Amino acid sequence: MNRVVLFSPVGGTDPIPQTNWRDGSLLHICRHYQPTEVYLYMSAEILELHKSDNRYLYCLEKLAALQNRSMKYHIIERPDLKDVQLFDAFYDDFRHIILDIAKDFDESDTLLLNVSSGTPAMKSSLLVLATLGEYPVRMIQVTTPLKKMNEHQHKDYDVKLLWEVNEDNAENSENRCHEVRCPTLSQIKQEEIIKKLVLVYDYAAALEVAKTLPEATTKKYLPFLELAYYRLQLNFPKLNILANEIGGDIIPIKDEERQKLFEYALNMDIKRKKEEYTDFVRAITPLVVDLFILIIKNECNIDINHCVKKVFITKKDHENKEYQRRVLYWQREKLISIYPEVDELLNQKFNEFKYKEVYSSALVDIIGKFAENKKVGELASKIRIVEEKVRNRAAHEIVSLSDKAIKNMLGFSVEDIMTSVKKAFKYTGLGITQKHWDSYDTMNQKILAAMG
Numbered sequence: 001m002n003r004v005v006l007f008s009p010v011g012g013t014d015p016i017p018q019t020n021w022r023d024g025s026l027l028h029i030c031r032h033y034q035p036t037e038v039y040l041y042m043s044a045e046i047l048e049l050h051k052s053d054n055r056y057l058y059c060l061e062k063l064a065a066l067q068n069r070s071m072k073y074h075i076i077e078r079p080d081l082k083d084v085q086l087f088d089a090f091y092d093d094f095r096h097i098i099l100d101i102a103k104d105f106d107e108s109d110t111l112l113l114n115v116s117s118g119t120p121a122m123k124s125s126l127l128v129l130a131t132l133g134e135y136p137v138r139m140i141q142v143t144t145p146l147k148k149m150n151e152h153q154h155k156d157y158d159v160k161l162l163w164e165v166n167e168d169n170a171e172n173s174e175n176r177c178h179e180v181r182c183p184t185l186s187q188i189k190q191e192e193i194i195k196k197l198v199l200v201y202d203y204a205a206a207l208e209v210a211k212t213l214p215e216a217t218t219k220k221y222l223p224f225l226e227l228a229y230y231r232l233q234l235n236f237p238k239l240n241i242l243a244n245e246i247g248g249d250i251i252p253i254k255d256e257e258r259q260k261l262f263e264y265a266l267n268m269d270i271k272r273k274k275e276e277y278t279d280f281v282r283a284i285t286p287l288v289v290d291l292f293i294l295i296i297k298n299e300c301n302i303d304i305n306h307c308v309k310k311v312f313i314t315k316k317d318h319e320n321k322e323y324q325r326r327v328l329y330w331q332r333e334k335l336i337s338i339y340p341e342v343d344e345l346l347n348q349k350f351n352e353f354k355y356k357e358v359y360s361s362a363l364v365d366i367i368g369k370f371a372e373n374k375k376v377g378e379l380a381s382k383i384r385i386v387e388e389k390v391r392n393r394a395a396h397e398i399v400s401l402s403d404k405a406i407k408n409m410l411g412f413s414v415e416d417i418m419t420s421v422k423k424a425f426k427y428t429g430l431g432i433t434q435k436h437w438d439s440y441d442t443m444n445q446k447i448l449a450a451m452g
């Protein structure tokens with residue numbers, strides 16, 4: 001219905017104070033927001049002034065005529081209301097009045113609350129009601145022309161003269177209205193839930209909650225939540241678009257291939273932190289193959305990529321969902337031609353090597369043989385044991401693995417596994433530091449900072 005309705009207590013400086021010849025708050029809001037209806041809440045003292053000279057409706061009608069429009073007025077009389085400083089006198093009364101005003105509103109209608117007119121108790125009652133969030137409102141505050149408290153003077157009040165000399169009637173006069181951004185209790189609770197979800201890396205749930213809040217509320221932090229969501233989903237195209245739009249160094253590695261590998265490792269670490277241990281061990285194989293290939297290149301000066309081919313095949317995960325998996329296959333002729341010593345090693349180790357899919361079992365032997373730093377070989381072997389003893393069971397059986405169960409199988413914990421992976425990255429040449437590993441927590445702090 002596109003109604004703009006103003007509910008306003010009427011205060012001592014309405015409609016035009018004698019001390020500065022400028023709009024009081026009530027008149028000023030009507031001037032700049034042009035409501036179609038105005039509800040005027042009058043205490044005993046204000047009601048007497050209204051009946052004495054009709055000052056409030058006189059100025060409102062003159063304003064409407066000046067703006068070539070019409071306004072509908074509702075006078076809410078409280079002739080027995082004299083204790084205007086008591087909060088309890090207004091809270092319930094305001095609540096029922098405003099709920100009654102808004103009961104027939106649709107999405108096109110706007111309810112304005114004047115939080116500058118009236119006594120402190122009246123203003124605070126309106127602010128509390130708005131905070132409870134039973135209805136959508138816009139709270140309007142009006143600064144005084146002198147930027148200080150107005151004085152109340154009613155003696156010898158000449159409403160017609162004051163209207164004629166009112167400086168706010170001039171064209172391009174200053175708009176002193178300001179909207180008060182006061183979050184509702186519901187919004188506060190929802191944002192606390194979002195913060196908790198962010199801290200446990202549940203960005204999907206945090207994003208769903210954020211989408212239930214007004215766009216004006218979430219515009220500062222929603223892009224961060226979307227980025228975090230796509231990051232955990234390993235959706236690199238959308239992740240990088242958002243990262244470029246937001247700016248900064250949220251995503252520490254920009255190079256596409258290196259980014260995929262490291263973000264995958266971070267993703268594994270999040271599974272560990274969330275105690276999703278079965279998914280954690282299932283995720284090891286794709287990481288280990290690429291990780292070992294980088295270690296071999298950096299520590300052994302052997303680039304496996306020169307003697308393999310990439311094939312993308314459709315596979316099903318443990319939940320029977322299809323996904324595209326990149327598979328590397330050995331190219332025998334190239335391996336023999338470029339790295340005959342590697343070909344010789346593999347045939348010795350595997351008794352007539354089959355030259356099929358590249359597995360970590362072959363790569364770990366290459367590291368053990370050709371890496372000068374023997375600690376690298378020991379580290380690779382430890383990671384390979386995880387694949388051999390735990391990962392294959394998790395990938396092919398319906399099983400739920402606890403940290404204790406994994407420790408019983410391996411002799412070391414899930415945290416030890418992740419620590420070994422982090423150590424292995426030191427030998428990749430990617431320059432990964434602890435700051436990189438902390439980048440999810442750094443991102444979370446940016447989200448919380450954006451939420452205020």
